[in-house]
Amino acid sequence: xxxxxxxxxxxxxxxxxxxxxxxxxxxxxxxxxxxxxxxxxxxxxxxxxxxxxxxxxxxxxxxxxxxxxxxxxxxxxxxxxxxxxxxxxxxxxxxxxxxx
Numbered sequence: 548x549x550x551x552x553x554x555x556x557x558x559x560x561x562x563x564x565x566x567x568x569x570x571x572x573x574x575x576x577x578x579x580x581x582x583x584x585x586x587x588x589x590x591x592x593x594x595x596x597x598x599x600x601x602x603x604x605x606x607x608x609x610x611x612x613x614x615x616x617x618x619x620x621x622x623x624x625x626x627x628x629x630x631x632x633x634x635x636x637x638x639x640x641x642x643x644x645x646x647x
Contacts, residue, residue, distance in 0.1 A: 614637075615635060
């Protein structure tokens with residue numbers, strides 16, 4: 548019976564997750580593009596990136612900060628994600644190698 552209950556909980560969570568995602572799509576499709584909420588949601592991916600990444604960058608010490616700055620500058624100049632990632636990782640590796 549324990550395995551059956553576990554399977555039921557997994558199914559309920561799956562249905563709930565799907566319902567929330569589908570509801571989000573329906574809500575987003577019914578929203579006007581020029582509304583305040585529409586403009587806010589277009590900014591959300593950048594805000595979420597900043598919220599998740601700042602803690603990791605700051606906990607990496609000076610090497611993480613150097614890598615982050617180099618990646619941001621490279622992205623601003625080249626507009627290529629892979630170039631920015633490579634430059635950022637390389638700079639962080641170099642900074643950690645020299646003892647920063």
